Amino acid sequence: MAATTSRTLELLSLLQSHRHWSARELTGRLGVSDRTLRRDVERLRELGYGIESLRGSAGGYRLEAGTGLPPLLLSDDEGVAIALGLRSQATAGLRGAEHTTLSALAKIEQVLPPALRRRIEALQSHTAVGAGGAWNRSGRPTPEVDAELLGLLALASRDSERLRFRYTDATGAASARVVEPYRLVPVARRWYLLAWDRERLDWRTFRLDRISEVFSTRVRFEPQEMSEEAARERVERAVRHRRRSIRARIVVELPQAELAEHLGWYGREVEAVDASHCAWPIEAESVEALGMALIWLPAGVAYRVEDSPELRAYLTAQAERFAAAARASA
Amino acid sequence: MAATTSRTLELLSLLQSHRHWSARELTGRLGVSDRTLRRDVERLRELGYGIESLRGSAGGYRLEAGTGLPPLLLSDDEGVAIALGLRSQATAGLRGAEHTTLSALAKIEQVLPPALRRRIEALQSHTAVGAGGAWNRSGRPTPEVDAELLGLLALASRDSERLRFRYTDATGAASARVVEPYRLVPVARRWYLLAWDRERLDWRTFRLDRISEVFSTRVRFEPQEMSEEAARERVERAVRHRRRSIRARIVVELPQAELAEHLGWYGREVEAVDASHCAWPIEAESVEALGMALIWLPAGVAYRVEDSPELRAYLTAQAERFAAAARASA
DNA sequence: GCCAATGCGGACGAAAAGTGACCGGATGTC
DNA sequence: GACATCCGGTCACTTTTCGTCCGCATTGGC
Numbered sequence: 001m002a003a004t005t006s007r008t009l010e011l012l013s014l015l016q017s018h019r020h021w022s023a024r025e026l027t028g029r030l031g032v033s034d035r036t037l038r039r040d041v042e043r044l045r046e047l048g049y050g051i052e053s054l055r056g057s058a059g060g061y062r063l064e065a066g067t068g069l070p071p072l073l074l075s076d077d078e079g080v081a082i083a084l085g086l087r088s089q090a091t092a093g094l095r096g097a098e099h100t101t102l103s104a105l106a107k108i109e110q111v112l113p114p115a116l117r118r119r120i121e122a123l124q125s126h127t128a129v130g131a132g133g134a135w136n137r138s139g140r141p142t143p144e145v146d147a148e149l150l151g152l153l154a155l156a157s158r159d160s161e162r163l164r165f166r167y168t169d170a171t172g173a174a175s176a177r178v179v180e181p182y183r184l185v186p187v188a189r190r191w192y193l194l195a196w197d198r199e200r201l202d203w204r205t206f207r208l209d210r211i212s213e214v215f216s217t218r219v220r221f222e223p224q225e226m227s228e229e230a231a232r233e234r235v236e237r238a239v240r241h242r243r244r245s246i247r248a249r250i251v252v253e254l255p256q257a258e259l260a261e262h263l264g265w266y267g268r269e270v271e272a273v274d275a276s277h278c279a280w281p282i283e284a285e286s287v288e289a290l291g292m293a294l295i296w297l298p299a300g301v302a303y304r305v306e307d308s309p310e311l312r313a314y315l316t317a318q319a320e321r322f323a324a325a326a327r328a329s330a
Numbered sequence: 331m332a333a334t335t336s337r338t339l340e341l342l343s344l345l346q347s348h349r350h351w352s353a354r355e356l357t358g359r360l361g362v363s364d365r366t367l368r369r370d371v372e373r374l375r376e377l378g379y380g381i382e383s384l385r386g387s388a389g390g391y392r393l394e395a396g397t398g399l400p401p402l403l404l405s406d407d408e409g410v411a412i413a414l415g416l417r418s419q420a421t422a423g424l425r426g427a428e429h430t431t432l433s434a435l436a437k438i439e440q441v442l443p444p445a446l447r448r449r450i451e452a453l454q455s456h457t458a459v460g461a462g463g464a465w466n467r468s469g470r471p472t473p474e475v476d477a478e479l480l481g482l483l484a485l486a487s488r489d490s491e492r493l494r495f496r497y498t499d500a501t502g503a504a505s506a507r508v509v510e511p512y513r514l515v516p517v518a519r520r521w522y523l524l525a526w527d528r529e530r531l532d533w534r535t536f537r538l539d540r541i542s543e544v545f546s547t548r549v550r551f552e553p554q555e556m557s558e559e560a561a562r563e564r565v566e567r568a569v570r571h572r573r574r575s576i577r578a579r580i581v582v583e584l585p586q587a588e589l590a591e592h593l594g595w596y597g598r599e600v601e602a603v604d605a606s607h608c609a610w611p612i613e614a615e616s617v618e619a620l621g622m623a624l625i626w627l628p629a630g631v632a633y634r635v636e637d638s639p640e641l642r643a644y645l646t647a648q649a650e651r652f653a654a655a656a657r658a659s660a
Numbered sequence: 661g662c663c664a665a666t667g668c669g670g671a672c673g674a675a676a677a678g679t680g681a682c683c684g685g686a687t688g689t690c
Numbered sequence: 691g692a693c694a695t696c697c698g699g700t701c702a703c704t705t706t707t708c709g710t711c712c713g714c715a716t717t718g719g720c
Contacts, residue, residue, distance in 0.1 A: 004677090004707070005335045006377050009401060016437050019489035020550060023667065033709055038668070047336055050441075056717025058550075059666045065443045069409045071339065071401030078434035079399040081427055085415030097411055097453060104408035104415075107346050111380075113395045123427060159349035220350060220388070292622050294655070295648070304658035315656040318625070322649035325624070328634035329642045334678065334706085353696065363680050368697070386688020389695040 004040075007032070011040050013073035015051065015063040022060040080119050083108050087124070087147035090154075091191075098186055099228060102154040109151040121148070149208060150184065153193055156216055157181040160223045162198070165214040167206055179204065180221045183231040192235045205238035248290055248308035250280040254301050262298050279306075287314040334370075337362065341370050343403035345381065345393040352390040410449050413438050417450075417477035420484075421521075428516055429558060432484040439481040451478070480514065482544055483523055487511040490553045492528070495544040497536055509534065510551045513561040522565045535568035578620055578638035580610040584631050592628050609636075617644040 007030055014021060014029060027037050041051055041061060050066030053059070063070070074082065086105045090098070112120075124147065156163050163181055168174045179195035186192075191208040252259055256272035259280065263270065270280045284290050290311050297303055305311050337360055344351060344359060357367050371381055371391060380396030383389070393400070404412065416435045420428070442450075486493050493511055498504045509525035516522075521538040582589055586602035589610065593600065600610045614620050620641050627633055635641050 005338050005373060008335050009377075012401075016440065019440065019485070019491070034667085035669085035710080036708055039707080042669090043335060047339070053667065054717085055665095055667045055715070057665045058718070059716085061667090063441060065441050067443060069404050069406065069443070069446075070441055071342075071403045072437060073401045074399050074434065074437070076399060077427075077430040078437065081419065081431040081434045082412055082416065084427070085419040085431070086412065089411070089415035089418065097407075097414070100407040101411040101415070104404065104411045107402060107404070107408065110346065110349065111393060111395055111400055113397060113399070116399075117395075155349070161349070288625050291625050291652075294652075295618050295621050295625075299647075302658065303655055305655060306659065312656050312659045315652040315659075317629075319649040319652035319656065322621075322624070322645040322652065325633055325635060326642050326645040326649065328632065329636065329645075364696085365681080365698090366679060369678080372698090383696060384688075385686075385694090385696045387694045388689065389687085391696090 008040055008043060009071075009073065011037075012044060012049070012063075012070060015061065016070070016073055020060050020062050026061065076113075076116055076119075079108065079112070080116055080123065083112060083116070083120050084123060087120075087151065090150055091147050098184070102150075102184060103158065105151055106154045106158045109155055146208070149211065149214065150191060152214055152216065153181060153184055153208070153211075157183060157193075160221050162217045162219045162221055163195070163214060164217055166212045168210045168212070177204075177206075178217075179206075180223070182223065182226055183228070183235075184208075185232050185235040187232075187236055187239050192239065194231050194235050203234065203238075205235050245283055245285060246287060246290060246308065246310060247281065247283045248311045249306040250282060250294065250297075250303050251306055252278055252280060252297060252301060252303040254278060254298070259298075263296065266293075266296075287311055291315070291318055338370055338373060339401075339403065341367075342374060342379070342393075342400060345391065346400070346403055350390050350392050356391065406443075406446055406449075409438065409442070410446055410453065413442060413446075413450050414453060417481065420480055421477050428514070432480075432514060433488065435481050436484040436488045439485055476538065479538060479541065479544065480521060482546065483511060483514055483538070483541075486546060487513060487523075490551050492547045492549045492551055493525070493544060494547055496542045498540045498542070500540075507534075507536075508547075509536075510553070512553065512556055513558070513565075514538075515562050515565040517562075517566055517569050522569065524561050524565050533564065535565050575613055575615060576617060576620060576638065576640060577611065577613045578641045579636040580612060580624065580627075580633050581636055582608055582610060582627060582631060582633040584608060584628070589628075593626065596623075596626075617641055621645070621648055 023034050027034050045051055048068050049070045050064035052062050052064045090101050164178050167177050178198045181195040183194045193206045197204040256278035259278050260267045260270045270278050272278050282293050353364050357364050375381055378397055379400045380394040382392050382394045420431050494508050497507050508528045511525040513524045523536045527534040586608040589608050590597045590600045600608050602608050612623050
């Protein structure tokens with residue numbers, strides 16, 4: 001049944017896997033006459049996919065960018081790669097596009113066969129969070145959002161399905177919750193779930209890394225309207241433990257242009273103080289992270305810290321630790 | 331024409347965008363009778379997609395994980411999110427799955443409408459490379475692979491299309507090249523293109539960040555067989571400037587378990603020395619990166635460096651710099 | 661300039677499929 | 691038990707699909 005639908009999909013898949021195909025190759029693969037192939041191409045074109053054809057002795061068909069995205073026909077491996085990409089994208093907390101990333105993630109998580117899911121987990125544990133190499137970290141040594149949890153919650157929120165889970169609050173008290181999940185909101189590098197707590201009959205905000213033992217009850221609920229902004233606001237208000245962000249201003253003995261060039265993207269806020277000094281405003285969640293920033297200042301250039309006694313104290317202490325370690329290593 | 335093919339795709343798309351649909355909703359959207367809907371569902375099931383149906387008053391259809399990946403029907407936004415995820419995945423140099431990531435990337439780049447491409451570029455410039463925030467960096471301040479270039483080259487390699495570009499070699503000499511691209515290979519955090527140089531009639535290895543002004547001549551060439559491994563080997567041999575990796579062993583005055591817990595994923599190689607000491611082998615491309623690692627050791631715990639006079643010297647120097655900065659800030 | 665290779669699309673008729681209406685049945689929830 | 695929902699068989703009718711045959715257009719190499 002439906003030879004033509006599946007054949008059309010297969011044609012699209014072939015066109016996606018190689019740029020160029022001659023009619024002969026395609027008819028061979030699909031097992032149809034050339035006339036039918038032409039009709040299939042026509043069909044795809046009518047559906048909006050840009051298929052270009054070239055005549056002459058080097059002729060053939062090629063899939064071009066069209067007006068919309070065609071269905072992506074992926075191999076298992078590619079599916080795994082995409083899921084990994086989306087997960088790391090989501091856990092890294094890309095600003096501005098979280099919602100879309102989650103919706104794409106939900107789509108793929110929904111249909112991910114278990115075997116692939118296992119592959120993803122294996123790969124994820126083999127690679128550093130956020131990918132890269134050993135020393136690529138953002139703040140504390142253990143941010144580590146559980147990407148799978150994120151996917152699960154995204155799916156349940158999208159589909160308005162009740163959830164049961166265990167929650168350990170800030171004081172360490174654990175409780176069992178039954179909630180109607182609405183949105184996932186990233187605030188200050190952490191993910192929060194905004195949900196209606198069915199037992200407390202009120203809105204609650206749950207920090208993802210405190211959620212465990214999630215059960216997807218496949219029971220649907222009737223969601224109330226809630227805009228992205230409203231959700232964000234609510235969560236931000238709820239997050240009492242505000243981001244304790246530390247700022248400092250580093251004054252460096254270097255012209256603005258030179259430092260900016262050395263730092264690249266990270267130095268985009270460097271401003272000139274005078275012809276031979278510039279100031280670099282930095283901000284992070286901990287003094288350690290600020291200390292890391294200072295490591296990357298060019299060697300042999302003097303600098304000083306402004307507006308942050310905290311960082312200054314830290315530098316003094318850290319200088320001693322480094323010196324002690326160096327002495328101990330002799 | 332072909333109402334049924336497009337309708338089937340649309341049904342799949344609907345099922346992907348929400349988990350649960352009743353027959354009434356679907357027939358309404360698709361404009362067909364319920365019998366036809368059932369036949370469409372049947373068709374999709376025959377194609378291997380897992381569609382579960384629930385009877386009873388809360389009944390409906392739901393797309394489940396099947397045996398394979400169904401075509402992903404994405405909105406424009408979601409396509410952008412996926413492309414972004416793949417690009418950052420690729421530029422971050424995920425080990426072990428580069429090839430697959432590139433093949434998925436090629437697939438989506440091939441069909442990305444120009445408007446979406448522009449959106450991606452805009453988003454990319456607004457977000458830190460590798461995502462995250464200010465202090466998430468891997469090594470040197472400026473790795474910054476051009477993700478778009480990567481996509482372009484991946485596409486040309488996959489499809490065996492000749493390329494023209496400008497190349498600036500290590501000595502700074504620029505030249506125009508016409509090549510037949512074969513593979514993209516990541517070595518030591520950098521991407522290289524292995525290609526046959528049509529003018530020099532030999533294999534050449536090009537570092538991506540030295541390539542510019544690429545033109546895709548849409549001329550195809552007949553590729554020779556080349557395995558992934560052969561390509562990797564060739565590039566690694568060609569890359570004379572071998573990864574200058576620095577190793578050190580940090581002996582910490584802390585039981586193995588405690589340090590391992592504090593460091594989390596990064597401390598997975600920590601080994602016990604005796605009951606109250608453990609050793610942490612670390613490795614990075616620069617002493618600065620190693621210094622960063624040391625910052626994250628728990629405060630107040632003494633440690634010393636083994637096997638790396640380089641790091642020791644660096645610590646002495648850095649201690650002085652920190653101290654000087656702290657003094658200057660008074 | 662000619663030729664071979666390639667893609668284009670109209671016409672036709674036989675075969676296949678898709679479609680809706682109708683039905684009795686099964687399986688859930690309330 | 692009442693109700694809502696999905697299930698899948700059958701039938702008659704309509705539409706599409708498909709291969710074959712055709713002359714035409716375009717391209718690159720000889």
